[in-house]
Amino acid sequence: MSPSALPFDDIRNLVAEMPGPDEAAVETVRARDSQLTKPAGSLGQLESIVEWLAAWSGKPVPKITRPLVAIFATNHGVADKGVSAYPQSVTRQMLENFAAGGAAINQICAAYDLGLKIFDLAIDMPTPSITDEDALDEPNCAATMAYGMEAIAGGTDLLCLGEMGIANTTVAAAVFNGLFGGTAADWVGPGTGVDAAGLERKRAAVEMAVSRLGAAAKDPLEVLRKVGGREIAAMAGAILAARLQRTPVIVDGFVSTAAAAVLYKMDPSTLDHCLFGHVSAEPAHRRALEAMGKTALLDLGMRLGEGTGAAMAAGIVKAAAQVHADMATFDSAGVSQKD
Numbered sequence: 001m002s003p004s005a006l007p008f009d010d011i012r013n014l015v016a017e018m019p020g021p022d023e024a025a026v027e028t029v030r031a032r033d034s035q036l037t038k039p040a041g042s043l044g045q046l047e048s049i050v051e052w053l054a055a056w057s058g059k060p061v062p063k064i065t066r067p068l069v070a071i072f073a074t075n076h077g078v079a080d081k082g083v084s085a086y087p088q089s090v091t092r093q094m095l096e097n098f099a100a101g102g103a104a105i106n107q108i109c110a111a112y113d114l115g116l117k118i119f120d121l122a123i124d125m126p127t128p129s130i131t132d133e134d135a136l137d138e139p140n141c142a143a144t145m146a147y148g149m150e151a152i153a154g155g156t157d158l159l160c161l162g163e164m165g166i167a168n169t170t171v172a173a174a175v176f177n178g179l180f181g182g183t184a185a186d187w188v189g190p191g192t193g194v195d196a197a198g199l200e201r202k203r204a205a206v207e208m209a210v211s212r213l214g215a216a217a218k219d220p221l222e223v224l225r226k227v228g229g230r231e232i233a234a235m236a237g238a239i240l241a242a243r244l245q246r247t248p249v250i251v252d253g254f255v256s257t258a259a260a261a262v263l264y265k266m267d268p269s270t271l272d273h274c275l276f277g278h279v280s281a282e283p284a285h286r287r288a289l290e291a292m293g294k295t296a297l298l299d300l301g302m303r304l305g306e307g308t309g310a311a312m313a314a315g316i317v318k319a320a321a322q323v324h325a326d327m328a329t330f331d332s333a334g335v336s337q338k339d
């Protein structure tokens with residue numbers, strides 16, 4: 001980086017350098033799939049999941065041996081506007097709960113044998129309320145994206161994104177509204193379970209935040225830094241780093257999809273290595289997925305965050321890879337092929 005380069009230009013350069021799919025690995029998967037002891041096509045989406053893993057891992061026989069859930073945690077000044085059903089102190093308390101193994105995500109990770117790492121993004125220093133001020137300046141936003149890239153530094157072959165940050169469904173709604181337009185009401189929902197008055201405070205907060213954007217709404221990175229937050233920036237950085245390291249990604253629900261949406265608006269192909277693990281019961285998650293032409297793997301009525309929807313999908317992705325890698329072939333098992 002030249003000393004005069006803007007940090008966001010570094011991010012733009014990374015987006016421009018993203019590798020494409022490994023077509024040879026996909027062909028190898030298709031050839032092996034046709035030899036496995038099952039009628040052609042009978043494993044449905046499990047088959048396309050393995051092709052997707054091959055395309056973005058570059059492995060001709062993809063196996064998931066080091067799956068990781070990365071949870072990015074931070075706090076938001078907009079929590080003071082009464083937009084969440086829970087107090088801001090819950091963010092830190094949940095970090096302690098993650099460490100003690102008591103959260104929902106701990107148990108899903110235990111059930112599916114997924115690693116779990118928590119990233120504390122200055123949770124004791126909430127970003128300013130997006131209603132009145134930009135959440136981050138450009139150097140801090142770029143630095144937080146770079147920190148998010150550390151998620152994969154220890155090595156993983158499947159990255160699940162998660163987040164923890166009271167009030168972050170308000171922040172995510174503001175990001176979506178800034179990126180995709182519409183009204184604030186289109187993007188807000190109950191989050192942790194606000195009542196009607198809380199929902200109206202949320203709507204007003206998103207409207208105020210987005211009204212500060214002006215011409216900046218045209219630049220997805222400006223939307224991210226002005227009305228977003230640290231966990232959303234870090235998750236966007238993690239998605240980019242994973243692409244460069246050939247690591248497939250599973251996006252979680254409403255909040256992590258906001259990070260994906262920032263990249264989508266920069267270049268839709270930035271998300272080709274991402275699978276949307278589930279559609280959240282937070283109503284605008286469906287709208288966000290539709291805006292990007294994405295479909296989610298699971299629809300379980302979950303609306304928790306913490307990476308839980310992504311982790312549930314990771315169980316299916318792991319199984320799909322193992323089925324493909326370890327099933328017998330017609331030849332090896334002596335099973336007759338189709339006439």
Ligand SMILES: Cc1cc2ncn([C@H]3O[C@H](COP(=O)(O)O)[C@@H](O)[C@H]3O)c2cc1C
Pocket residue numbers: 083084085086090094163164165166167168169170190191192193194304305306
């Ligand atoms: C105990 C508890 C555990 C959570 N785990 C994830 N979230 C989720 O809820 C928060 C967003 O919702 P809102 O915008 O309404 O505050 C985030 O922390 C998100 O990860 C939780 C929320 C609570 C209360």
Ligand SMILES: O=C(O)c1cccnc1
Pocket residue numbers: 169191192252253254255256280281282285302303304305306
């Ligand atoms: O879908 C999500 O990411 C979500 C929904 C509600 C609360 N927190 C997160």
